[in-house]
Amino acid sequence: MKNSVDISVNFAGRQLQNPVLTASGTCGYVDELSDFMDVNCLGGFITKSITLKPRLGNPTPRIVETDSGMLNAIGLANIGLERFLSEKLPLIEKLSIPVYVNVAGQTLDEYLAVTEALCKCKALAGIELNISCPNVKAGGITFGKDPAQIESITAQVKKLCASKTLIVKLTPTVTEISDSARAAINGGADALSLVNTFTAMVIDIERRKPVLANRTGGLSGPAIKPMAVYLVNKVYNDVAKQAKIPILGLGGIQTGSDAIEFILAGATAVSIGTATFSEPNCCINVIEGIKNYCLRHKLSGVEQLIGSVE
């Protein structure tokens, strides 16, 4: 048996050395996990959401564990555009892998302002448009539930970052996700990222109050994986395959097998979120797992697997 295989993939025109990226909000801005893994071994890096001004985020508790999952209501706590550019960008410039900055905002203008500033940075491969965060009062998911708004915000953002990859991150909590996907593609998205978290709630029955200070939060982790796989497969079959728009699949991925499941369902690349919390080198293990699968199945690479579930 050979013991190496090329698992690079073409993701929206850029060759990634492997299909494994970090998920926004779970792996920091750039080097927070470098004690546990060499970030340059990843397929790419997606940063925590950046907003125009720094955001403190929601009061605590901000997370609660659930059965095979967790809720978070971090509320987009982040250092803001300015500090990102001054403190983080220099570190990003030193990396050899593509970095995509996740962009969030409360108003259209905020999205545009952040995008405009980021698109001037040579070191960035693109942006991931977060119109699906369930944990903020304004903005976020409110843009992401209505296809007309998805198309409009995507188009306006794309105008400002024509030279960069624009990934649009969709919320799964809609009646027809393919409508959201179509809208993003019509608006000019170069790739789709799905899924963000599912809105959910845990109640502390002793105090008769929601556990999270924000009342509700977004469910992530292995619990959501089968729903995420379904949604990726649906969007792939309904829209993405024909439009030749790659999907970044995520939701509960812990192992190489999980990543292969998303790829078979239609994802060109995958992101690792919650699993990083318990296994900070999870991305590396997933990359190894994908390689082993390819070797075991005598595949020359992963691209032939994309969307190939019968």
Add this chain to the structure above:
Amino acid sequence: MKNSVDISVNFAGRQLQNPVLTASGTCGYVDELSDFMDVNCLGGFITKSITLKPRLGNPTPRIVETDSGMLNAIGLANIGLERFLSEKLPLIEKLSIPVYVNVAGQTLDEYLAVTEALCKCKALAGIELNISCPNVKAGGITFGKDPAQIESITAQVKKLCASKTLIVKLTPTVTEISDSARAAINGGADALSLVNTFTAMVIDIERRKPVLANRTGGLSGPAIKPMAVYLVNKVYNDVAKQAKIPILGLGGIQTGSDAIEFILAGATAVSIGTATFSEPNCCINVIEGIKNYCLRHKLSGVEQLIGSVE
């Protein structure tokens, strides 16, 4: 400490001795679980879905376990109206608790025909309208995703069962569940049951095929509980509280604490589904758990808890 407490609830005009019912499709037609529990101790019984003609259901595999959950694509396998009336109704007549028959169909006419026949049966307390089954080609969920259709089918069914409780079972996979709830209430629903399963998929990566013969299935079990609690709370606050329409809450309930969580979120009663598979007397344990909670918190009953999360 007292050691008994009255946990009866008024559910759509009928007093249930306790707020714990079986969930459709997980506890048989009536007495299948009697080796493990005395069905007469339940708050009520909800049967497997009944269709006009017997249905064989989908090919196998029909289920697959997931992280803290499972997918099912049973496909409404059932003995059909005629055998239900001849074989099961006599057993139901011997029960002392209210029995609700879950009704499914592929066409509006089928729903109406089954409802009409059932509503002639004195022994039945009502019907639960299943317009949210994700595992059949026609009917089921297709009625349940569009508020206009929900209202129309509810209204037509209600006309035929004016004297019985009509529970409408909603699907969680919509953008705005409160619109579904409002539509059902406008159509004349006496109660809402939420949630049915979430559409999902598991892929066998060795065979590169979906595990389920039906490709996709419905996710149930503890994995979905935080989403179900959220949806119950949302519908309670947005619609049901003001309309004074009780909610039957379900999705991943395993313990008395889980049931209390749903009640605090706004459910008047709860159903136990998947948990019965691993713990066939789960309903009884949940009833005990609710009683213990009330005793420990020195409550005179559970009704004061309904929707009382802050």
Add this chain to the structure above:
Amino acid sequence: MKHSCSCKTKALAPATVLSNEKLGPRIFRITLQLKGLGAKAFAAFKPGQFAQFEVRDLALPAKYAIPADLKDKSRKNNILRRPFSFYNVEVVEDSVILRALYLVLGAGTLRLSTTTAGDEISLVGPLGNGFSVPKNKKLALILAGGMGAPPLQHLGTFLAEKHPEIRVAAFAGARSKADLPFNLVKTHAETELSFCLEEFARHNIESHVATDDGSVGYKGFVTDLLQHWLTKNSIDPAQTIIYTCGPDPMLASVARLAASLNVDCQVSTERVMGCGFGVCQSCAIECYKPGTQEKIYKLCCTDGPVFDSREVAWK
């Protein structure tokens, strides 16, 4: 599909692990003890019945001890029980001792494999119908494929003890020697079939072994071994019955053989089970509506797991 018996024949009860030994790279033998209500219900356990084991709260092996091909599978948090047969069920005073053999295949059986003496496992059972012994049979031919062995070993003991009028011959097949969940004993016969199985020999039941790779016994399928045996032994079809358990393709070929011999045949089947007691409809098995070619689904867990081989609509 009748569920009208209201007497309590099944129990949900804790069992104590008496021992859990590793027999082969992935084969374990577990011995459990039931007391109280559990013992009461399982005292009536029939060969071919099964129990549902709760595995969710058990530990996984340490990471280094998990075989590479099961590492990813082991990450699943289980909620459903797992069905297992027993190769021996013994009433000892007021307790019942259950003995099972199991193969480690995924998260559930990995969890089971870490239990040690004194641990508690929740069981639901006895479940399913079990084998039956029709009147006027004089010869029982037992065909075990791979991990289909346990219920048939139980049946062999049962027949030897309760039906001395029936002559029994057992045939066990597996991929290779290591996969054979029996103790091999060398016989004096100097043929290629010079091994028998201690578990059957103990009850004076003749036994024969086949392996796909010929690593022990007859090289080939267990059905071929039976046909080989039939060339040397004459049978009266009406007084003969075949009992079999194993992978579906083997069951189908045994069913065909039984049909060609015009011999009754009971097959013990396996399906993925959500509940084990007839409420989830997950374990459907395609059958013929009695006397017709019309296909219907029966439930492996309550209508089976044992079916008349003519009932099943083989693929």
Add this chain to the structure above:
Amino acid sequence: MKHSCSCKTKALAPATVLSNEKLGPRIFRITLQLKGLGAKAFAAFKPGQFAQFEVRDLALPAKYAIPADLKDKSRKNNILRRPFSFYNVEVVEDSVILRALYLVLGAGTLRLSTTTAGDEISLVGPLGNGFSVPKNKKLALILAGGMGAPPLQHLGTFLAEKHPEIRVAAFAGARSKADLPFNLVKTHAETELSFCLEEFARHNIESHVATDDGSVGYKGFVTDLLQHWLTKNSIDPAQTIIYTCGPDPMLASVARLAASLNVDCQVSTERVMGCGFGVCQSCAIECYKPGTQEKIYKLCCTDGPVFDSREVAWK
């Protein structure tokens, strides 16, 4: 919030359980051994740092052994790690021995409680900043509340060994005698404070006990006990430092006392932690922006768990 160090100071490593003993109804002591890379990283473990324990793959206790109030909580399948401090960290040849005390509160600690010698637990650490020893201190006052004890015991040993110039006095408080995670030793002094703690006495550190219900030692809060002690002992505020760990309300009252005494104070805090290494933002702790009254969030896991008591915006 600086994360620019690229040297590897943290490890994700398996630890072997050497022992896991039940000390009280819900208190356990666990001893772990790390080798290889894990030992290398943890050899530099400082008092006040912590580690994240993986609990997801461990067994729950048998159902009958789970306390009634934890039964429902125990049904949760965990995925996140659980943070714990150590009361003792020892380098023994090429291995590191870690000793922790923990309280059984939910599914995660129930799972931890079933481990036995030889089991493997995955750790991530060392995490957090740990206590620091400012220059020119001559007196350290240690105030431990309930399960806040372990890191302070570790600190006491550390000060005794590495800072002989600093006099240490320890004060431990708990709800009642049973909740006190220390070994009580009777002293000769015939006062109401006639008990001291073996763990500190061993290092010639004076120690005092307070319980809310007076079941042992001083009846009242540990802060009151300290004030009582201050009436008999004079201190030089500039050369004194208070170290404390315990429930938030206690930390707040210690912080107030320290402020009133004009004494430096380091508080070790606890927050629900998703990761433990700065990427999930779950462990936010309200602080003042240095030199202002403006509130900002710091991270308990990387900026803390130890903070200068003046930094924290107490509720």
